[in-house]
Amino acid sequence: MVLLCGIPSESPLALVGAQLRRLGVPHVFLNQRRFAYTDLWFALSNGHVSGRLSLDGRAYRLEDFRGVYTRLMDDRALPELKDEPEDSERSRRSHALLDTLMQWCEVTPARVVNRTAPMGSNSSKPYQSQLIREQGFSIPETLITNDPELVREFLSRHQQLIYKSISGIRSVVETLDESALARLDHIRWCPTQFQEYIPGKNVRVHTIDTRVFATEVVSNVTDYRYAHLHRNGETTLSPTQLPDKLADRCLRLSRTLGLAFAGIDLKVTPDERVYCLEVNPSPAFSYYESNTGQPIAEAVARFLSGHWA
């Protein structure tokens, strides 16, 4: 049996659920919004993990779950907890469920996509870049500083720079233009990341266990995820094939990071040099699947259920 955790209507979770249904794999949704009607306990004894999950009064043995897919959200953003004080009984109950579920995911022998600890590398982009580089990928020349003079000197060497957040909080990637340069003194408050702009084509690679799905992304804006926010911004996605060596390197990177499922952002320059910009440990793959038809959800479903047939 497979456990799907999150909001059942959320696209990636819904797509994987649909594929499990199609494959005839027993599965159950743990709807995070139903925290008030969900109970969970687990026990550890002599290294063996056991426990019980109760969903709307129906109980399941945790030992029966062979696969777990988590798309859990920060529960403070749940509609059910809107305007709810942090220390209210309802908030506490939701936090307890989230916490207990995440702790169980760290110790269960089931296939978990993905466990919490390995997902942590994405909380610091420059930290993750160091791990990426160790796997043989090029990384953009990067400067993180609170000194505006160093940024100007860095710009003079690279002609075009982008800047973006370094933490797990999502930000729009921006080009360092004249208006940003005019605000450069603000970085004295907090070291900020600047990177050489890498020209070339964007390739998003989804790895799931031993399978690789590569998508070429062509866009006329710096951050293709936000093309819709630009007037005349356009992005087109199409399936592409990676050379075997590069595909293997992507799989090795995901394995090294401990990620069964990953979204790897590559930039391939006109002279075929491959930069790895980031590895997303909880990829919203539905955007790519719906634009290309690549069977990513099916691959995730097959991995969770333990069969590739």
Add this chain to the structure above:
Amino acid sequence: MWLVLCETQDVAAQWAYLGLRARGVEPLELLTSANLAQAVSWEHRLGDKGAYTTFTLADGRRISSDAVRGALNRLLTAPSALLPLARPSEKEYASQELVSFFLSWLHSLPGPVLNRATPQGLSGQWRHLSEWVCLAAGAGLPVSSYALSTETGTGYAPFQSSLAPPGAAVRTVLVLANQVVGDSIPEAMAEGCRRLGQLSNTALLGIDFAANAEGYWTFASATPLPDLRPGGEALLDALATELTRG
């Protein structure tokens, strides 16, 4: 140059700093979170050649990664003197950016680092007690049963950090580079402690054992940020050896 990185009130780190200096580990810089919070400039570079960092402190000290040969790292969080001044809407973002920055810098420190930063802790990986229990069992240490529950009135204790019953006798050991120092424990348990250090990928690990109702010593807790002083002179010797190896 070697670094001792710690919170301002970390007396165990300051004890280790004096002990390392007495063993000739020099030049040795003690950098507290207060020092780091007042750094006037940071330069952290990444590229195909690796990582390079230079920062200048308010007292004029300039620390360059080129000169660092190892570190005892006990930082708990990213220090910032300016964070309280951030707008409320930007405080969480700024805080996470700083933690991310410190994680990258600390991870990139050259030489032996005890402990190297991870996303789950700037001075090594912090784990929930359930994970330690699982790892300890895997390391062959005697472990009591453990349970966590959301059910009302039953065992949801998210902040429980030890299996030691209140008032129980506790023995503390520290594992560093395959050496187990501190309180006396049987060799078989010491071997389990070494395995736990390896399984948890934690170079410097503190482990507590508690006497159970039958009088047997069982695993109680583990931490990447132990009080170093129970390790005594043996730990200081091991720290000096480990930091200066190679």
